Every structure is written in C-alpha cells, then in structure tokens.
Amino acid sequence: MSLVMSFTVKNLLPATICSIRSNFPSSIHKYSTGPSKTSSNVLDHLTDWETLSKNRKTSKAMKAYLERAKEHDEFMKRQHLEFNIGKRHLANMMGEDPETFTQKDVDRAIEYLFPSGIYDPAARPLMKPPEEVFPARKAAEFDEAGRPHHFLFYTGKPSFFKVLYDAAEHIQALNKFEDKVIRKKATPDPNGSLKLEGSVWLTKEQLEQSLVESIKEIEYENFKVVMERLVSSPYAYLCKDFIEKYRKPLAMQRFALEIPKPSYDEEGRAFITTYECLRKKARGEVTIRYPGSGKISINGKDITYFEDIQPREQVMFPLIFSGMQNSVDVECHIEGGGPSGQAGAIRWGIAWSLRSFVEKDMLEKMQVAGLLTRDHRRRERKKPGQPGARKKPTWKKR
C-alpha cells in the first residue's frame, strides 16, 4: 500500500509543479522524474568495463595537466614576443643596433634609463627574458592514465622519503653482508674505511634544495638519525657513493686571504702598511715595523694622543694579546671620527698588520678573539618626529 502511495505522490508532484510554473523549461522536470522511472535499469545496463576502457585513453588528471601546459606555453610565447619588442624599443632609445643588442646591453640601458637608489638589487627595475622571470612549471608527475610515476607519490614528499627508503635498503644490505662475513669467519677488509671527518651532513636548507621539496624539522632529524645509523655500520664504506651524496665538505676558508709578505726599509727592518683602516667615520693607515721597541706614534704623537683610558686600551689590545708590545713599532695616520672610532680603526689596522709577524696558532687565537673582524656598524640616522634614531619623546597616556 505504501509503495503505491509513494508512487502516486511522486508522479503527482512534478505535475503540480509543472502547472504552477508553466513558463519554466519542461525538460528540467522531465529530467528530475526521468531517473526514478529507470532507476533499476541504470544499474542493470552498465556498459562493460572492457568496452569502456577501449574508448577511454587519457585520464582527467592528464587532461587537466595538458590544458594547463598548453595555457602556460601560450603565455610564455606571448611574454617572449613582448620581451623582444621591448628590447628593440630599448635599443632604438639607446641609439644602438637592435639586432646585436644583448642582455648585457639591456641591463645597462635599464640602469641608465631608470636609475634607482633602492638598496636591494632585487627590487630595482629589471628586464629579463621571461624564462628567468616566471617560475618554471613542474613537469607532469603522472602518465596518461593518471598513474603517478613515483611509488611514494602519495606521501607528498616522494624524493625525501625515497632517500630514507634507500638508506634503509642499504642498512639491510650491509647487515646481511656483515652476517655473511661472520658466518664465513672471514676477515674484514682493512683498506675499506669511510673518512667522514672532513665533511658534515647537508643542512636542512641544502637538502631541501637538492631534493626540490620542503621538509619539516622533524623529518630532517629523522634523516640524520637514519644516515648516522647507516654510517655506524662497520661496512659503511661499501655504500660510500650514497653517503657522500648527502655530505658536504667542511669549509676551509679561514685565512683565505693571502697574508702579505713584509717589505724592508732602508734600515733593514721589516714593515707592513695596512691602508683603509676604518671604523665609524675614522679612516687611516697603520704601519708596523719589526723588530722594534714598542714605540707608538699616532699622527705624530704617542699614545697620549687619546686622552681617555678606553681608546688607549683599544690600541694596545692587539699588541698585548699577541705579546708583541715590546718588539714592534707602530706608526699610524688617522683622521675623521671621534676617539673611539679612531682607536677602533687603529686596533683593527694593528691586528691586520700583525698577521705577518705572528705564529699560526696566535693567528687563530686572534681570529677567535675577533681582532681580525671588521666592525661595519655605522651611525644610525635620526628619524623625524623623535629626538634620536630610536629614542622617542616621553609619552604618558594621561
């Protein structure tokens, strides 16, 4: 009974709606009632999968990708055209031959035509080929049927997890190898060893760059744990290639600058002059003579050139630190700035010149003590609306 009822209601309802809104397209009503009539038929008369698969070749994912690829190509083409026209205009403006106008000329022209005082070079006006300006598009990660190429695709970070997978694979292989060696009672290869002292694991940023994937801090920690475990195997040298892919040699760039050889004056004393000793607004040059007696002359005066104790200490510090206060003579010319700036400039100049007269150990100590580091700080400008660079006027709410 209920079945009959529902049937009649179903059939009646559309009719009533039809009569109420007669101007509405009738096809919609037909559509809404249509499936209920053939509801059982839809499921009984499905096309065979085999027949369907013959007709269907590309997946939706691939179709979408191809569409986007086409769009991107067209966009790049347009950009290229515009760039070339712009280049010709620029060449004409500069009065040069548009045919032989290179990218270097473009950069020069832009710099000339649009001079910019913006500090960050990335923010200055530029005109580059579109490939350099627009980010490269990712290649398709799946084939025509929509199947991803990488077996860890669904993890979202396939390359990173592939590294972990490979590491695990290597660890298992090494364990198996170790078992075999033990079972055979063979001796380990004395020549095989892994030298890791001179290198470190890639940092998180470097790893991300090499994998072209962003990874989380915890994932990087996991990476290090896995790699350390791999390295701890006594036969880790067997997968040296794999390990070294993820290591970077330690930077040996300390004292990369050549230490200058001292020249000799008419008295036969060795001397070194350091120019451009700067700190704050002070500029000057420092000459060190060896051997000497600890004489210091600053603009023709001795250490009393500085009236305060602090700048005097500053000047003496590198000499005392290296223990050379009695064996060298110091002569400097300094101008600009105040006493502390001048003292700082002289301090750096003395330390920089002393490099040629001290042992290597001392050099390293001086490096660690910060004597060989330049102080690039400058006075910060005053801001409008406030008394100083940072200072604000006193402010009270009420």
Place this chain on the structure above:
Amino acid sequence: MRVPAIYFYYLYFLACLQLRLGLSYLRHYSTAPKPLQENSTEDVKLPVNPLEHPDYFQVHNLFTVKDLFDARVHYGHKEGSLNDYMRPYLYGSRLGHLIFDLDITAEHLRKALNFAAHIAYRGGIICFFNRNAMNSHKVERTAKECGEYAHTRFWRGGIFTNANYQFGAVTRLPDLCIFLNTQNNILNQHTAVRDSAKMLIPTIGIVDSNCNPNLITYPVPGNDDTPVAIELYCKLFKEAILRGKAERMKLLQEVN
C-alpha cells in the same frame, strides 16, 4: 523551448536503444555456458568475462591455512583490548590471548586477494599503508616491486580529501587501499581508513583483535604486528597484483 527538449528525448531514446542492444550482444558473447568452456575448449579459449569466473586469477592456490598458521597470523592481542566487532572472527582465547579462526581468515583473505587482482587487472592504482615502523620498509619494497604505491609515513590530513590542492593539480586517487595495519598507534585508527571511505575508495585491511573493521570494505582478521605475518601478506598481495597485471598485459596485447 519545447523543441530542444523533445529532441533531447529522442536522442536519449536512441542512446538507450543502442546501449541496450550493444549490451545484450556483449552479454551474449561473454556468457558462454561455463561447463562447455572449461571441459571441451581447452585449446580454443573463448574470452571469459573475468567477473563471471569465481576465481579468475586463481588466488585460492596462493596459500593454505597451514601457511597462515606458520606465519603466526592466528595470534591476536589480549582479551582486554578486544573490539566487539571482531568477535565473530575469533576462535577462542588461550590463557588470555585471543586466537583467530584461520578458516574464516582464509576465506576473507581469498576474497581480498581476488579483489586486489581484479583492480590490478583493470589498471587501478593500489596504495599500501602501514604505520608500524618495524614493517614499513618491507611494505614499501613490496609496493615498489609490484609497481604500485605505498604510504607508510605520517599521514598529513587531507591527502585524499583535499588532494587537488595538496598536490597542486588534478590528481587521480588510488582505486584501492591495502592496509597492512589499520591503526595509527594502539589507540587511533588510521585517518586514511576514514578518508578512503569518504572518497569512495574501497579498502582491504588486516584487522587485529583491537581494530574496528566496520569501515574496511574487505577486512581480513589476523595478526598485524609480527614481521613474518606481514611478510606473508606482502608476498600474497604482490603475487595477486602481478597476476592481475599479467592478465592486463595479455588483454592490452589482444586489443592492439
């Protein structure tokens, strides 16, 4: 306004007619009487519809109950952690440890293997899941060896439900998820179980006595922790998938 509607109807009618005719023709073609085919036409094989064969890929011969027993599939967890929905699959309790009825397990496993083989035959994407660190490498290797996919890592929310955004493009989702362990840890179910059900993806899952089998399409009651057991499951699923794929290759060659 009326004319297009009528026209549409006419087309619809025609399409229906064609569909029905084509289908009846196909049906007739594919449902050749079975005994005749199996007995008399050994050399001249008529194309069978794999769906009408009870075990087209012969997955029933992949394992025996003894194999399951040797791989310690029958061990469940302790009685206290039993999920009530797992009661029908139990054989009993040995001094507080639950024991699965391997006859039931074998039936379920055969069904699951058959389903996996069929999906592979149709070129579906199969994704393996496992959140047990001890077994995850094995699972990943299995996936690699049978040319399928694996996810044994931390599950970022929305990989299925928000796929087009997360992968940055329209993405085809797996057509079958195989869970070798349906729990995230001992307390929570893997989110992918729920997400697969949301996204209309069928699932096969090894459910231990502390798991909830309700959302798993083809649950297989059994031990999901022991490496030996996992190794057995991996071997079986790999073999089933490879059989499905081999048949697929044959089909593709026939078509071309």
Place this chain on the structure above:
Amino acid sequence: MASSRLERIGTILTRVEGLLTRGAMKPDDRPLWFDVYRAFPPFTEPKMAKPKPEIKPIRQILYQEDIIRAKFHSKGLGLGTTNILNPNSETHMKRLISQYQKLKSDGVPEEELIEKSAEIVDGERQRQENIKEPKYKNTVSPESVTTQVLAEADLKNIFSEK
C-alpha cells in the same frame, strides 16, 4: 567526480548506486571498482553504524597437557629458550611433556615424574651442546684475525711483566 563524503551513511557501494540511479554520476564515469564489488561483495557490508555482534563468552582453549604444564611451571622448570627462526624446533616445554608421558607409561611413580623428566631433558640438551661445540672450533679459518692473534700470543706468560 560527483560524490558524497558521508562515510557514516550506508556503504561506498550504496552511495555510488544512489548517485548513479539519481543521475548525478554518469554510468560511464562510475568508479573502476564498482563492477568488481558487485560481482564479489564482501561477506559483511562495510557499514560504519552496524549493530554490535552478539556478545557470547569467548571460548577458552585448553588442553589435557595443561595440567602437566602447570606442574612444571609451579616448580619453575618450564622456561627455556626456543629458536623461533626454525619452524621445526621444539619448545622446552614440549620436550618435558613428551618425556613426562613416556616416563609415565613406563610406570615411574607420580612424585618422581617431574624431577626425572626435567633431569633427562636437561641432560639431553647439554649433550647436544657438547656435540655442537667442537664443530665450531674446526670451522675457524686459519686466516682469521683471532687465530693470528692467538698464534702470536704467549698465553702462559700473558700476565707476567717484561
């Protein structure tokens, strides 16, 4: 693809069927697994909201030998190592029980059964270990580090100061 994400309602099959019959999903766009599922439906419907199965007491699995096992365990004799990599290896308890039953059929009195069978099994195990040991000694290869070190070492005077 049109789909409903309400996993709590019905099963994936019923939801797809609903979409197909209502015309929201075209028959040709149906999921790949749909036909397979219909041909080989699972034993139970994968419904989220299912009534709980009838809760019957779980059957206890017990054996006749459990009494003997308990006797051994009460004396602290039942535990021993087992090689689980070898599927044919017998557990310590299994040996004890078979020994116990053998002795019982031989007519040994009830009080001595436990101790005697434990003694015999322990004896057997030690004998096996003794047989195995010399085997290992012979297989040491002459090139190995240990043999080289041993050959060079003056074992007798190893603690005497030079």
